[in-house]
Amino acid sequence: GCRLKHDQVSKLFEMMTENHNIVHLDISQNDLSDLSSEVLATVINKLEYANVSHTKITRNQMKNILIKCSMNTSLRYLNIKGNDMEIYPNDLFRRTSKKIKEFHYKLENLDLYGHGCRW
Numbered sequence: 001g002c003r004l005k006h007d008q009v010s011k012l013f014e015m016m017t018e019n020h021n022i023v024h025l026d027i028s029q030n031d032l033s034d035l036s037s038e039v040l041a042t043v044i045n046k047l048e049y050a051n052v053s054h055t056k057i058t059r060n061q062m063k064n065i066l067i068k069c070s071m072n073t074s075l076r077y078l079n080i081k082g083n084d085m086e087i088y089p090n091d092l093f094r095r096t097s098k099k100i101k102e103f104h105y106k107l108e109n110l111d112l113y114g115h116g117c118r119w
Contacts, residue, residue, distance in 0.1 A: 004030050016043045026051040028079070037061040045073040053104070054082035063092075070095035079104040 004012070004027075013035055016022055025047055032040060033056040040057070041064035044050045057065070062085060069075060070092060078100050085105060097103045 002030070006031065006034050009035065013039050013043050016046075020046065023048040023074075025049065028053040028055060031056045032061070033058050035061065037064040041065045041068045044078070045069060045075060048074055049077040050075060051077075051079040052083070053079045057083040059084055066092050066096050069099055073099050075100045077102040081105060 009027075009030060009032060012027075016025075017039060025044075026049075028051045032052065037058070037060045040061050044052065044065055045068045052065075057080070062080065062083060065080070069078065078096075081104055093103075093105060
């Protein structure tokens, strides 16, 4: 994937707050930790598809994303795997999963799915 610099990420999300035509975003493997939690949550919830897995999202950012998702969202797909999610009650994930058709937040069990290639 493409690795964006912090200023590029900021510009992208600034532009996306004003643009309502973008519906699909895969920004996985980029560092989003410096973004305002309000901007991040607003942009993500305007999309239909968002992959923000492994993006170093902070606990406050995650909380805002999930709260907005559970109330009102355009999302049909959301992947937030690989981010810090340990402090959130299951109820918040449950409410969010009722609003989004495909909601991916649990890491797979590698014993079940395999570890990939080994030498």
